[in-house]
Amino acid sequence: MAQEEHALGEDGSRPEGVFEAVLMVMVGTAIFLMMVITFVDVVGRYGFNAPIPGGFELIEFLMPLSIFAGLPIITRRRAHIVVGILDGWFRGRAGDIRKLVVDAASLAVVAFIAERMWAQGDGLAEAQIESGYLEWPIAPAAYAIGVLSAVTCVVLLLMVGRDLRDLARGQR
Amino acid sequence: MIESLIGFAVLLLIVFMGFPLGFAMVAVGFVGFGLVRGWEPALEMVGQLILDFAMSYSFSVLPLFVLMGAFVYRAALSEDLYDASNAWLGHYKGGLAMATVAACGGFSAVSGSSVATAATMAKVAMPSMRRYRYNENLAAGTIAAGGTMGILIPPSIALVIYGIIVEEDVGKLFIAGIIPGILTVALYILVIKVLIAVRPELGPPGPWTPWLDRIKALKGVWGMVALFLLVLGGIYLGVFTPTEAGGIGAVGAVLFAISRRKMGWRAFFGALVEAGQTTTMVFSVAFGAIILSNFMNISGMPNQIVDWVNSLDIAPIAVVLVICLIYIALGCVFEGIGMILLTVPIFFPVVQSLGFDLIWFGIVVIMVTEISLITPPIGMNVFVLKTILPEMSLWGIFAGIGPFFLADMVRLLLVVFIPGLALYLPGLMG
Numbered sequence: 001m002a003q004e005e006h007a008l009g010e011d012g013s014r015p016e017g018v019f020e021a022v023l024m025v026m027v028g029t030a031i032f033l034m035m036v037i038t039f040v041d042v043v044g045r046y047g048f049n050a051p052i053p054g055g056f057e058l059i060e061f062l063m064p065l066s067i068f069a070g071l072p073i074i075t076r077r078r079a080h081i082v083v084g085i086l087d088g089w090f091r092g093r094a095g096d097i098r099k100l101v102v103d104a105a106s107l108a109v110v111a112f113i114a115e116r117m118w119a120q121g122d123g124l125a126e127a128q129i130e131s132g133y134l135e136w137p138i139a140p141a142a143y144a145i146g147v148l149s150a151v152t153c154v155v156l157l158l159m160v161g162r163d164l165r166d167l168a169r170g171q172r
Numbered sequence: 173m174i175e176s177l178i179g180f181a182v183l184l185l186i187v188f189m190g191f192p193l194g195f196a197m198v199a200v201g202f203v204g205f206g207l208v209r210g211w212e213p214a215l216e217m218v219g220q221l222i223l224d225f226a227m228s229y230s231f232s233v234l235p236l237f238v239l240m241g242a243f244v245y246r247a248a249l250s251e252d253l254y255d256a257s258n259a260w261l262g263h264y265k266g267g268l269a270m271a272t273v274a275a276c277g278g279f280s281a282v283s284g285s286s287v288a289t290a291a292t293m294a295k296v297a298m299p300s301m302r303r304y305r306y307n308e309n310l311a312a313g314t315i316a317a318g319g320t321m322g323i324l325i326p327p328s329i330a331l332v333i334y335g336i337i338v339e340e341d342v343g344k345l346f347i348a349g350i351i352p353g354i355l356t357v358a359l360y361i362l363v364i365k366v367l368i369a370v371r372p373e374l375g376p377p378g379p380w381t382p383w384l385d386r387i388k389a390l391k392g393v394w395g396m397v398a399l400f401l402l403v404l405g406g407i408y409l410g411v412f413t414p415t416e417a418g419g420i421g422a423v424g425a426v427l428f429a430i431s432r433r434k435m436g437w438r439a440f441f442g443a444l445v446e447a448g449q450t451t452t453m454v455f456s457v458a459f460g461a462i463i464l465s466n467f468m469n470i471s472g473m474p475n476q477i478v479d480w481v482n483s484l485d486i487a488p489i490a491v492v493l494v495i496c497l498i499y500i501a502l503g504c505v506f507e508g509i510g511m512i513l514l515t516v517p518i519f520f521p522v523v524q525s526l527g528f529d530l531i532w533f534g535i536v537v538i539m540v541t542e543i544s545l546i547t548p549p550i551g552m553n554v555f556v557l558k559t560i561l562p563e564m565s566l567w568g569i570f571a572g573i574g575p576f577f578l579a580d581m582v583r584l585l586l587v588v589f590i591p592g593l594a595l596y597l598p599g600l601m602g
Contacts, residue, residue: 024448027444028445028448031235031236031451034235035422036423038419039419041416042416056229059229059232059415060228063226063232063235064226066232066448067451069448070451070453073449073452074452080192080194080453080456081454081510082191082192083187083510086188087188098189102189106191108199112198113218116222117223120222138223141223
């Protein structure tokens with residue numbers, strides 16, 4: 001069943017450990033800045049005839065952070081949208097195996113994304129692609145997505161490790 | 173065509189096993205694309221698409237409206253909303269239930285989430301309906317159904333997601349939701365009136381509120397009305413883009429919450445983080461949906477469906493009705509955002525090629541998605557209510573929803589056959 005908007009209220013926003021706290025500060029800051037930039041941009045445009053130069057592009061650079069800094073958190077909390085209609089069929093040992101397969105396959109997908117984004121970054125860095133107005137290099141944005149995906153891979157690796165332990169414990 | 177059917181079957185299988193929807197779509201989309209077009213282009217496609225969409229200005233509309241909703245949720249205005257609706261409607265037979273519908277509509281006008289609407293309203297509306305000995309099933313059904321309006325009445329997270337997939341103007345989609353939203357409130361109130369006319373004991377009248385007190389009760393909600401008018405009015409008049417409206421709405425919601433003394437640092441940070449998590453959750457599936465739909469497109473699936481539909485020689489509207497039926501069936505097992513992201517990439521090219529308006533189809537999709545939130549065996553709003561009211565039986569809540577489900581069907585048919593209900597207002601925007 002889908003777990004959309006599981007984070008009702010404030011419980012979902014309390015960090016568990018330094019690791020989550022750092023990521024949460026990154027996400028929170030990115031979204032906060034996006035809010036402030038759009039607001040100031042509009043007020044500046046209509047009130048003072050002075051929009052933020054390149055405000056548009058600032059938002060574009062903040063977007064990857066607001067999307068991917070949350071990925072390790074969501075993954076660790078198993079808060080991804082799932083439609084597991086059949087997962088109830090897997091009980092006991094079969095359930096442990098299912099969990100292991102799902103986590104391992106998720107690891108493969110996220111590792112793939114990390115590698116792709118890093119390659120994308122290399123391509124952009126080589127071609128020295130810059131944004132149109134601010135003339136900021138685009139490559140760091142791709143690298144950032146790559147790194148945050150790689151962090152998610154570490155999270156998934158730990159989850160796979162725990163799955164294996166559960167499986168081994170179940171066997172005894 | 174055959175490749176995408178196999179791909180889709182594989183996708184459903186692994187998704188049903190509990191594999192995260194977004195990751196599954198990325199995997200199937202990539203492998204399918206690779207098999208049809210070759211691995212080199214497939215590798216290039218995945219990297220390029222994710223970066224393009226992750227850095228898209230127009231997509232920033234999503235986190236900003238999610239943030240606005242998170243702030244509004246913390247402003248704790250549900251009580252004032254309910255009190256105001258109650259002051260005006262409570263004295264009628266079934267009035268407390270009608271007030272619940274009205275308050276749900278009001279909350280939806282500042283929140284883009286159905287689950288949040290149902291959860292918030294349950295906490296204030298249920299106790300007072302119990303005090304007046306309302307039938308429990310009716311009370312719970314009203315809240316569950318009323319809550320679904322969260323994604324229809326703008327701003328709506330679901331409409332934003334739809335707009336992202338079909339690349340339609342989110343502003344127009346928002347404006348298109350207004351009349352169907354008002355229609356929903358009216359139909360739900362009518363349902364309650366009819367039920368009470370047949371069985372008056374279901375919902376006894378509440379106390380009469382003097383006129384002066386009614387005016388006073390509006391004091392608690394004027395800020396919310398102002399916020400709605402600012403955001404939607406700005407979009408409608410073209411003063412700002414949907415993204416800007418999201419930014420303005422979020423700032424407005426913070427100020428609103430501060431003015432109500434509900435916004436400390438902790439709540440502020442909590443709202444930011446919550447908005448971030450929802451953003452991640454939605455985008456990780458949206459990326460998958462876009463990669464998957466690329467695979468479906470190069471395999472020629474949408475075109476072949478269109479050819480097939482044309483060869484059937486049936487009225488285009490019949491196709492839409494069939495799509496609605498598929499959605500209602502899918503809605504029994506799928507849920508909200510996941511259903512939209514999985515199905516819209518497949519259906520929208522068909523609907524578009526038949527000559528229908530994608531803004532209108534968006535409203536239709538949102539309405540069938542609303543229905544998915546309240547249909548057994550899996551209805552998200554029902555489960556939310558069950559968590560808040562553990563003493564109620566699941567089937568009691570579903571029974572209470574029954575009459576509203578019928579109203580939903582009537583409403584769906586109205587919008588399908590009278591597209592003007594959705595398209596009139598956006599048509600005026602120019």
